[in-house]
Amino acid sequence: xxxxxxxxxxxxxxxxxxxxxxxxxxxxxxxxxxxxxxxxxxxxxxxxxxxxxxxxxxxxxxxxxxxxxxxxxxxxxxxxxxxxxxxxxxxxxxxxxxxxxxxxxxxxxxxxxxxxxxxxx
Amino acid sequence: xxxxxxxxxxxxxxxxxxxxxxxxxxxxxxxxxxxxxxxxxxxxxxxxxxxxxxxxxxxxxxxxxxxxxxxxxxxxxxxxxxxxxxxxxxxxxxxxxxxxxxxxxxxxxxxxxxxxxxxxxxxxxxxxxxxxxxxxxxxxxxxxxxxxxxxxxxxxxxxxxxxxxxxxxxxxxxxxxxxxxxxxxxxxxxxxxxxxxxxxxxxxxxxxxxxxxxxxxxxxxxxxxxxxxxxxxxxxxxxxxxxxxxxxxxxxxxxxxxxx
Numbered sequence: 001x002x003x004x005x006x007x008x009x010x011x012x013x014x015x016x017x018x019x020x021x022x023x024x025x026x027x028x029x030x031x032x033x034x035x036x037x038x039x040x041x042x043x044x045x046x047x048x049x050x051x052x053x054x055x056x057x058x059x060x061x062x063x064x065x066x067x068x069x070x071x072x073x074x075x076x077x078x079x080x081x082x083x084x085x086x087x088x089x090x091x092x093x094x095x096x097x098x099x100x101x102x103x104x105x106x107x108x109x110x111x112x113x114x115x116x117x118x119x120x121x
Numbered sequence: 122x123x124x125x126x127x128x129x130x131x132x133x134x135x136x137x138x139x140x141x142x143x144x145x146x147x148x149x150x151x152x153x154x155x156x157x158x159x160x161x162x163x164x165x166x167x168x169x170x171x172x173x174x175x176x177x178x179x180x181x182x183x184x185x186x187x188x189x190x191x192x193x194x195x196x197x198x199x200x201x202x203x204x205x206x207x208x209x210x211x212x213x214x215x216x217x218x219x220x221x222x223x224x225x226x227x228x229x230x231x232x233x234x235x236x237x238x239x240x241x242x243x244x245x246x247x248x249x250x251x252x253x254x255x256x257x258x259x260x261x262x263x264x265x266x267x268x269x270x271x272x273x274x275x276x277x278x279x280x281x282x283x284x285x286x287x288x289x290x291x292x293x294x295x296x297x298x299x300x301x302x303x304x305x306x307x308x309x310x311x312x313x314x315x316x317x318x319x320x321x322x323x324x325x326x327x328x329x330x331x332x333x334x335x336x337x338x339x340x341x342x343x344x345x346x347x348x349x350x351x352x353x354x355x356x357x358x359x360x361x362x363x364x365x366x367x368x369x370x371x372x373x374x375x376x377x378x379x380x381x
Contacts, residue, residue, distance in 0.1 A: 035191070038187065038188065042183055084182045085182070086182050087139070087180050087186060091201075091204045091206045094204075100198070109187065109197070110187040110190070
């Protein structure tokens with residue numbers, strides 16, 4: 001990212017631990033999930049991202065929960081892939097980890113199922 | 122406010138998370154040249170559900186977001202652009218009351234002369250903010266804000282955090298007042314804009330640089346006028362207020378409009 005955004009304040013140097021976490025996610029081989037398996041696979045992959053990024057910020061589950069305004073058990077469920085987050089949860093977690101929500105969704109993509117016969121007019 | 126253009130109204134609109142996301146979906150769908158019906162068929166979703174998402178009446182789950190991105194053939198990042206949420210930072214930010222009063226806005230996380238942001242849309246640069254004020258006309262209060270934001274304005278006063286002995290005494294006073302009122306931390310947290318955990322931190326003096334405003338809000342919630350806590354707060358607040366007034370005078374002097 002070489003964008004020179006004028007945000008009106010100085011952007012501090014990124015923490016090396018954080019950079020390492022983000023890079024490890026970026027360099028992961030891409031996996032595309034079939035739409036039919038999305039509800040099972042998506043939370044598991046999101047969980048992986050969340051754990052790596054949270055540790056990259058050096059936050060505990062409690063710490064992340066506190067900053068995101070969630071409870072620790074919610075974070076724990078998300079990190080075990082037991083729950084699919086809603087958009088607002090993702091954005092809150094993004095705020096808590098001081099990053100864009102889209103960093104949390106790195107490497108997540110879905111392959112659409114072929115439309116059922118005669119499905120679209 | 123009559124000087125506001127469409128773009129400003131858009132910036133200042135109080136978007137909900139769902140509306141903001143819905144606007145992204147509509148934008149990207151139109152860019153892709155798709156009708157609602159076509160997109161819905163492509164991703165195997167009922168058109169009514171898609172319509173609800175686009176109007177922001179339904180906040181989608183992650184799997185739905187990914188399916189939408191696939192259907193629109195865009196990256197997930199494009200679909201979740203323009204969404205931010207700022208964690209509360211009771212410890213480190215305090216809106217200078219002078220600015221808050223002058224502007225009439227609830228200015229969030231205003232830390233002169235650095236960052237400025239409007240939730241929930243996102244960030245606004247100082248230049249953009251100044252432009253908007255200029256468009257709004259020549260209200261003398263707005264002139265003051267512009268002066269305070271001008272590039273050669275001196276830096277706003279940096280507050281020294283209160284020392285440890287003050288924190289301990291204020292924590293003890295807070296606890297005593299709360300118990301006198303017969304409230305638990307949870308009950309107090311429901312009356313003041315904070316959490317029980319933060320109140321506990323204040324009482325145990327574990328927060329090294331709490332915003333004085335938090336103490337004030339809690340004191341108000343406890344109906345604590347004239348209490349030990351109020352006295353302690355004033356002890357720290359008075360020099361800060363003086364520093365701020367001094368700073369505003371300096372800003373006005375540099376702006377060349379004399380002492381007022």
